[in-house]
Every structure is written in C-alpha cells, then in structure tokens.
Amino acid sequence: MARTGRTLQALDRRGPATRPVSAGVGPPASAGVGAVLDDAATLRGGLLSSTDVGSANRARLLQALVDDGPTSRADLARRINVPRATISTIVTGLLEAGVLQEDPPQPPLDGIGKPPRPLWFAPDALLCGAISVSRGSVDTAVINARGEILARGRSQISADGATGALDDEIVAAASSVLWAFRGRLTGIGLTVPALCHTDSMQVLACTPIPSLVGTRLPPLLSEAFGVPCVLEQDVRAFAVGEKWFGLGRGIPDFAALQFGVGVGAGIVLTGHLMSGRGGHSVQLGHTCVDPDGIACSCGLRGCWETLAGHRWLRNEAVRRGVPGGRDTTPKRLAGRKAAGDEAAAGLLAAYGDNLAIGMANLVQLLSLQLFIIHGDVVHAGEEFRAELQSKVVARCLPALAGDVRVEYSALDQDAGLLGAAATVLTRRLGVAP
Numbered sequence: 005m006a007r008t009g010r011t012l013q014a015l016d017r018r019g020p021a022t023r024p025v026s027a028g029v030g031p032p033a034s035a036g037v038g039a040v041l042d043d044a045a046t047l048r049g050g051l052l053s054s055t056d057v058g059s060a061n062r063a064r065l066l067q068a069l070v071d072d073g074p075t076s077r078a079d080l081a082r083r084i085n086v087p088r089a090t091i092s093t094i095v096t097g098l099l100e101a102g103v104l105q106e107d108p109p110q111p112p113l114d115g116i117g118k119p120p121r122p123l124w125f126a127p128d129a130l131l132c133g134a135i136s137v138s139r140g141s142v143d144t145a146v147i148n149a150r151g152e153i154l155a156r157g158r159s160q161i162s163a164d165g166a167t168g169a170l171d172d173e174i175v176a177a178a179s180s181v182l183w184a185f186r187g188r189l190t191g192i193g194l195t196v197p198a199l200c201h202t203d204s205m206q207v208l209a210c211t212p213i214p215s216l217v218g219t220r221l222p223p224l225l226s227e228a229f230g231v232p233c234v235l236e237q238d239v240r241a242f243a244v245g246e247k248w249f250g251l252g253r254g255i256p257d258f259a260a261l262q263f264g265v266g267v268g269a270g271i272v273l274t275g276h277l278m279s280g281r282g283g284h285s286v287q288l289g290h291t292c293v294d295p296d297g298i299a300c301s302c303g304l305r306g307c308w309e310t311l312a313g314h315r316w317l318r319n320e321a322v323r324r325g326v327p328g329g330r331d332t333t334p335k336r337l338a339g340r341k342a343a344g345d346e347a348a349a350g351l352l353a354a355y356g357d358n359l360a361i362g363m364a365n366l367v368q369l370l371s372l373q374l375f376i377i378h379g380d381v382v383h384a385g386e387e388f389r390a391e392l393q394s395k396v397v398a399r400c401l402p403a404l405a406g407d408v409r410v411e412y413s414a415l416d417q418d419a420g421l422l423g424a425a426a427t428v429l430t431r432r433l434g435v436a437p
C-alpha cells in the first residue's frame with residue numbers, strides 16, 4: 005500500500021518530490037549492496053585509512069541524499085564539495101550495485117542547459133523489515149529506502165502473558181509478512197512502546213505491555229532471517245522516520261512528540277538522534293512543570309505528562325462538564341468548539357497551554373526550530389495547530405522563537421513502521437541520526 009497523499013504533499017512542500025510508488029520488487033540485493041553496507045560498518049568505527057577516503061565520500065553522498073531527497077550529480081558535487089568526476093565515480097558504483105537509480109530527466113530550473121537526472125534510492129534495494137508492536141497488535145511491513153511500503157500485515161497478539169509466549173507470537177506474526185522476502189532484507193527494525201536501552205537491545209520498562217521486558221525478539225528475529233535486527237522506542241523511531249521520510253528531512257534540530265497516555269519525545273539535534281547515557285531515551289514527560297501539581301504515575305509530582313497526557317484531558321472534561329467526558333479527544337473537542345460549545349473551546353485552549361509549556365522549555369533549552377506532532381492531537385485541526393504554535397512562540401525568548409514551527413506529522417498511522425525502516429537504514433548505511 006502506498007503512503008498517504010498527505011505524506012507526499014508534505015514531501016513536496018520541502019523540496020524534490022518523490023516518484024510514485026513502485027508496487028513491484030526486483031531481484032535479490034546484489035553483492036554490491038553488501039559491499040556498501042560493509043563499508044558503512046567500517047566507517048562507523050571512525051578509523052579511516054587513506055584508502056577509505058572514497059568510502060567516506062560515498063557516505064557523505066548517501067547522507068546528502070537522505071537529507072535532501074532526490075538530487076542530481078551536479079547538485080551533489082556542490083553539496084558535498086567534491087569534483088564532478090569524483091561524484092561520477094561514486095555514483096557509477098552505487099548504480100552498478102543497485103543501491104541508486106537515475107530518475108528521468110527533469111526540466112532545468114533556469115530553462116537552459118542539460119536537463120538534470122535526479123539520483124534516488126532504487127526501489128528494490130535496501131529492503132527493510134519493519135515491525136511495530138503496540139498493545140494487542142503488531143504491524144509488519146517491508147519498506148524500501150524511498151519509504152514505499154511493498155508488503156504489510158497486522159496481527160492480533162496477547163496483551164498480557166509470559167514473555168517467551170509473546171515473543172513467539174510476534175515472530176510468527178512478523179514472519180507471515182517477511183518470510184516471502186527472506187534473503188532480500190537489509191535488516192529488521194523493531195519499535196516498541198517502551199523505555200529501551202538501544203545499545204544492549206533491552207526493553208527496560210513497558211507500561212502498556214509489561215511482558216516485553218526481558219524480550220529476546222532482536223536475536224530471535226535476527227536468527228530467523230539472517231540479518232541484523234535493531235530495537236528502538238517508538239517515538240524515537242518516529243523522529244528517525246521523520247528525518248528520512250517526513251517533515252524532518254534536511255532539518256538539523258527538531259523533535260517528534262507524541263501525546264497519549266504518556267508524553268514521548270524523539271529529539272534530533274545537529275542532525276543526530278539524542279540519546280541518554282548508554283542509549284537511554286530522554287524522559288521529557290517526567291520533567292517537572294508544576295512543583296505543587298498532580299501526582300504522576302512515575303511517583304513524582306507535577307510532571308509535564310500530568311498536564312499534557314490523555315488522563316488530564318479526560319479528567320478535566322468530566323470536571324468541566326464537557327459532553328463526552330471520559331471519551332474526550334482533541335478531535336472531538338475541536339468539533340464541539342466549531343459547533344459553538346464554549347466549554348469545549350475552553351478546555352481545548354487550556355490543553356494547548358499545557359502542551360506549549362513543555363515545548364517552549366525545549367526551545368529555551370535546545371533552540372529547536374520544529375516540532376512534529378504525533379498521536380491524537382494531529383486530528384485537532386489546523387486552527388489548533390496554529391494556536392499551539394503561537395502559544396509556544398509566546399512562551400519563548402524572542403531571539404529563539406522567531407522561526408519555531410509546530411506541524412502535524414504526515415506519516416500518519418505508518419509512523420512506527422517507517423520509523424523502524426529508517427532506523428535500519430540509518431544503522432546499515434552509517435548515516436545520521
């Protein structure tokens with residue numbers, strides 16, 4: 005299934021458009037692809053001999069494509085500041101390896117000169133297995149480096165139960181989609197709604213699915229399909245997905261935020277995904293915004309999550325007598341506001357204030373320029389988005405707030421799968437974040 009139209013529109017706003025989705029897949033990845041991945045692994049080690057310079061330039065070229073999207077040889081030469089002849093040598097190797105392909109000629113912007121032919125990832129190379137686990141279900145897909153979904157499936161899984169049994173269920177569910185692509189996958193990305201230690205591939209804590217703690221899914225999947233498997237917290241993978249396929253492309257500093265039961269954040273800073281010590285995710289939702297505030301599930305008081313999570317919204321709807329009470333969502337509040345419901349309008353405005361508090365703190369701390377929102381909030385409409393952006397700007401020092409943007413993610417329900425694939429591509433190609 006193709007990505008949504010909204011995704012493609014979002015990419016169009018940013019720069020070079022992606023081509024229509026290719027439904028077909030080609031032959032198995034060539035040995036050339038493997039050579040590129042081996043070089044990337046070498047480069048990640050950070051020790052370059054003089055003979056590695058060519059590989060380093062190749063990594064810079066791949067990074068430029070990730071950052072800028074489809075790009076011509078001439079523009080790539082300017083972008084990474086190497087001679088055209090060097091670019092041609094690298095590109096020829098990547099074309100022969102099947103990693104890249106040249107798209108049809110585009111009309112030159114100035115109307116004169118030779119029509120440029122954008123280079124972009126080939127649709128049948130660098131295929132990623134993507135697995136997104138949530139409470140009660142698991143989504144699996146095969147996704148290429150263009151972000152095109154070539155196959156997908158969803159299976160129900162036990163919400164509770166022993167860890168080993170859950171592992172077996174998830175491997176079986178994923179295999180039903182991935183098995184047809186065995187031998188052709190570059191790697192497998194696994195995203196979970198959990199605090200992870202990404203370096204050691206451990207799930208440390210998972211409120212929605214407690215039995216994921218202690219999971220052996222990464223080694224089990226790696227063994228089953230003979231490729232590396234990477235584990236990542238869902239919202240951190242969202243950020244990597246935005247960098248590869250969404251609104252974060254070419255943006256050095258941004259945060260993907262998810263507002264649900266909890267508050268999650270994946271922060272990209274100077275082009276790299278921020279991690280805590282040892283690969284821990286940041287716990288933005290548990291930073292204090294009100295010392296005298298509500299008791300949080302973490303045991304602290306006044307965490308941002310106690311004001312920006314669903315629980316606050318629903319409790320407050322009941323307290324204020326907003327119709328719908330416990331079933332309140334930002335989308336329903338926006339609908340009631342549009343129909344003239346002043347109580348709903350007041351609650352939605354207060355919720356926007358609560359979101360803006362934590363987002364403004366991030367601007368003050370890290371000078372972020374873009375927030376990409378995931379979760380239910382993306383259905384609250386353009387008016388709420390614009391108001392939220394204004395509220396964030398109003399809470400920041402003017403010198404920092406000038407170009408701050410708040411956008412809804414265009415990756416929609418596929419953010420977890422695309423994030424999983426982007427995490428694989430990032431690790432395997434040795435590019436940022």
Ligand SMILES: [Zn+2]
Nearest residue numbers: 290300302307
């Ligand atoms: Zn807390």
